[in-house]
Amino acid sequence: MGKGSNVQKAQQARERNQKKMGKSDEERKAASDKAKKDAAAKMCLICKQTFMVNARPPLLYQHLVAKHPDMVDDPAKWVQALPDLAGFDPNDPKGEKAAAKAKQDEAAAKKKQAKKKNDAGLDDLLSAGLTVTKKKGKK
Numbered sequence: 001m002g003k004g005s006n007v008q009k010a011q012q013a014r015e016r017n018q019k020k021m022g023k024s025d026e027e028r029k030a031a032s033d034k035a036k037k038d039a040a041a042k043m044c045l046i047c048k049q050t051f052m053v054n055a056r057p058p059l060l061y062q063h064l065v066a067k068h069p070d071m072v073d074d075p076a077k078w079v080q081a082l083p084d085l086a087g088f089d090p091n092d093p094k095g096e097k098a099a100a101k102a103k104q105d106e107a108a109a110k111k112k113q114a115k116k117k118n119d120a121g122l123d124d125l126l127s128a129g130l131t132v133t134k135k136k137g138k139k
């Protein structure tokens, strides 16, 4: 027990020192593990080349063009190498066209909804108008 507590004391002293420095061994290990993981977060399933976690589809597409040109012509094959390329459009690398189309679709859907509402509103107005007319007629 005496020896164990010495080891413990040394360990505690080390932890105190590390706390003074701001980071524990665990934190440092976690940070370095995360860095390693991030550095190879994405991988080409064909040639096993790894990519940073923040590698964007345009970069991955470049890899495809450079390393697997035989796959470039067939978008269905892209995801077999790089799943992140699902839905990627090389003519729209930033997804701006897709975003614009989504916006258009949304606007169209809203217009449709607004029209429905207006129709319902018109019905209400008509029946309200009828009621008012009836009342007026009584006077």
Ligand SMILES: [Zn+2]
Binding pocket: 044, 045, 046, 047, 048, 049, 063, 067, 068, 081
């Ligand atoms: Zn590859």
